[in-house]
Amino acid sequence: AQKVTQAQTEISVVEKEDVTLDCVYETRDTTYYLFWYKQPPSGELVFLIRRNSFDEQNEISGRYSWNFQKSTSSFNFTITASQVVDSAVYFCALHFGNEKLTFGTGTRLTIIP
């Protein structure tokens, strides 16, 4: 069975600090996809990134960066120079084959002005 663990339930940081959200996954498959979504208070899940299991290159998009390490089954997300608008719940998700998209329980991030 596939599983996603986001051990950090809530994180608070002061604006402009860097913050890393952890994601650990379990799957038997060798081909799979990992996702991060952002859920602001409005409720809509906003897609941030999709990575496949064969691409371990780290990715940077503006203030966002992702560190994918197959050896530790982790796909961590870092926000650099955090802003108040980054306050949201962030979900990591896993998909393989024709199976469903499996989400973690989410990390609530609060950026303090």
Next chain:
Amino acid sequence: DAGVTQSPTHLIKTRGQHVTLRCSPISGHKSVSWYQQVLGQGPQFIFQYYEKEERGRGNFPDRFSARQFPNYSSELNVNALLLGDSALYLCASSRLGVQETQYFGPGTRLLVL
């Protein structure tokens, strides 16, 4: 292009009633999935439809049913509502199946009294 749209945005029902939630996918997307998100949890997969056929079903009772129409829009029906059905119901669309990135709508908040 418009994103995924869902209606209604909010709904209040009483136990035992029936509810129908609606979703219109992004133009060109043929796959629609439904998720239930209980407060404080990650979204849980309910159904996936592709080209009007059910392609996946989560661990939900038979009170939950869905269908997809020729224009790729979808309905989620829940019969004999229970208090525990109170949740945010999210619809997601993708071009093809669940193996592609799913884009989510704003959700329908259902409260069962």
